[in-house]
Amino acid sequence: MREQIVILTGAGISAESGLGTFRDEGGLWAQHRIEDVATPEGFARDPERVQRFYNMRRAEAREAAPNAAHFALAALEAVQDVLVVTQNVDGLHEAAGSKNVLHMHGSLARAMCGACAARWDAPLVMQVADACPHCAAQATRPDIVWFGEIPYGMEEIDAALQNATLFASIGTSGNVYPAAGFVAEARRLGVRTVELNLEPSAGYSLFEEARIGPASETVPKWVAELS
Numbered sequence: 001m002r003e004q005i006v007i008l009t010g011a012g013i014s015a016e017s018g019l020g021t022f023r024d025e026g027g028l029w030a031q032h033r034i035e036d037v038a039t040p041e042g043f044a045r046d047p048e049r050v051q052r053f054y055n056m057r058r059a060e061a062r063e064a065a066p067n068a069a070h071f072a073l074a075a076l077e078a079v080q081d082v083l084v085v086t087q088n089v090d091g092l093h094e095a096a097g098s099k100n101v102l103h104m105h106g107s108l109a110r111a112m113c114g115a116c117a118a119r120w121d122a123p124l125v126m127q128v129a130d131a132c133p134h135c136a137a138q139a140t141r142p143d144i145v146w147f148g149e150i151p152y153g154m155e156e157i158d159a160a161l162q163n164a165t166l167f168a169s170i171g172t173s174g175n176v177y178p179a180a181g182f183v184a185e186a187r188r189l190g191v192r193t194v195e196l197n198l199e200p201s202a203g204y205s206l207f208e209e210a211r212i213g214p215a216s217e218t219v220p221k222w223v224a225e226l227s
Helices: 011-015 040-045 047-063 068-076 092-096 154-163 179-188 215-226
Strands: 004-009 081-086 101-103 106-113 119-121 140-144 166-170 192-197 209-212
Touching: 004 068, 004 154, 004 179, 011 068, 011 215, 040 047, 047 106, 047 140, 068 081, 068 092, 068 215, 081 154, 154 179, 166 179, 166 215, 179 192, 192 215, 209 215
Parallel strands: 004 081, 004 166, 081 101, 166 192, 192 209
Antiparallel strands: 106 119, 106 140
16 A cells, blocks of 8 residues: 655755755854845845855755665655655755655745746846846845745645655754644644654654664665655
């Protein structure tokens, strides 16, 4: 019998691909305050700083390659019904071959217009003066969900959890809502839950099962058991 699996992924699954997390020392995030580069208010204060920051992140993501955990989840789609809900904006799930991916926090590969809400493929380098290709307003920004904004696809995620038989959380801290609340909702619905993480998350006690260790090791083993 095929499982109906919802998989939440966070920065931890991409860390082994060389992409830093909020908590890494010396990385991009360590050089900037979240309030300055990941909020609508920060963009309003200094759009050039924000564009430079995401241009650097976009360049980093382009150089990164999927790791064994990404490839394992892509392979899982061949034998189970899988929705990957990712908080990551790097595109590594798709690069590994995953097809059913929902980017709840947006994507570095996309741009949007703050005036008309149009979206399009982002160039490698975005400028404050870039005009929207749809309405011509100079209001372009990365298509990233910043703190204080509503994540994408919440209705679709809720529907997927309603139908799920298994919920897995991979490489997430359990500190950022609404994603941090998915495990509680899954438990309320009677869905089996498992956490795969380098260390226990803030919501560790809510999971029925935990696999602790690097994602490139724990995820392929877990997928092999489900295949």
